Amino acid sequence: MSISNLAKVLQSNLNAQLELCRKLEEFADNLPNDVDAQNCLTLARIISPILRQAHEFEESTLFPELKKNFSEDAQLMATLERLRFEHWEDESFADELRESMVNFAGEFDSELVNSLSYMLRGFFEGVRRHAAFEREHILPILHTSEGRKPDRMSG
Numbered sequence: 001m002s003i004s005n006l007a008k009v010l011q012s013n014l015n016a017q018l019e020l021c022r023k024l025e026e027f028a029d030n031l032p033n034d035v036d037a038q039n040c041l042t043l044a045r046i047i048s049p050i051l052r053q054a055h056e057f058e059e060s061t062l063f064p065e066l067k068k069n070f071s072e073d074a075q076l077m078a079t080l081e082r083l084r085f086e087h088w089e090d091e092s093f094a095d096e097l098r099e100s101m102v103n104f105a106g107e108f109d110s111e112l113v114n115s116l117s118y119m120l121r122g123f124f125e126g127v128r129r130h131a132a133f134e135r136e137h138i139l140p141i142l143h144t145s146e147g148r149k150p151d152r153m154s155g
């Protein structure tokens with residue numbers, strides 16, 4: 001994949017994750033009164049696929065390409081490891097969140113509202129931080145590589 005395509009896919013995946021966060025925040029803001037069970041289930045179903053698609057691209061395509069081209073950049077190598085670990089954490093969190101949302105859609109247990117709200121905020125805040133980091137630190141590397149090292153990255 002060319003560098004400009006890597007950047008495009010990353011950007012589009014980041015947008016999808018931020019859009020998911022926006023929807024989850026909207027849902028959390030409407031708790032506990034304005035709950036749409038169908039919306040709750042729909043959201044529950046899309047969380048993991050959106051995350052996994054983004055992570056799969058980064059770990060199978062983007063990170064190996066960066067590792068190949070910047071293997072001497074120890075700081076970047078450590079950053080990629082950390083991002084990979086965060087993916088794993090976010091995916092585990094996403095599985096838990098899906099389960100809670102499916103349960104909540106089944107019965108609007110008022111006792112669950114606080115814990116669900118807390119989980120939702122923890123989740124989308126974490127995903128937003130991760131996405132912001134990748135937008136600020138990984139995307140620029142791709143843009144710089146595209147301009148300066150056309151021969152170094154395979155395409």
Ligand SMILES: [Fe+2]
Nearest residue numbers: 058083087134
């Ligand atoms: Fe990521």
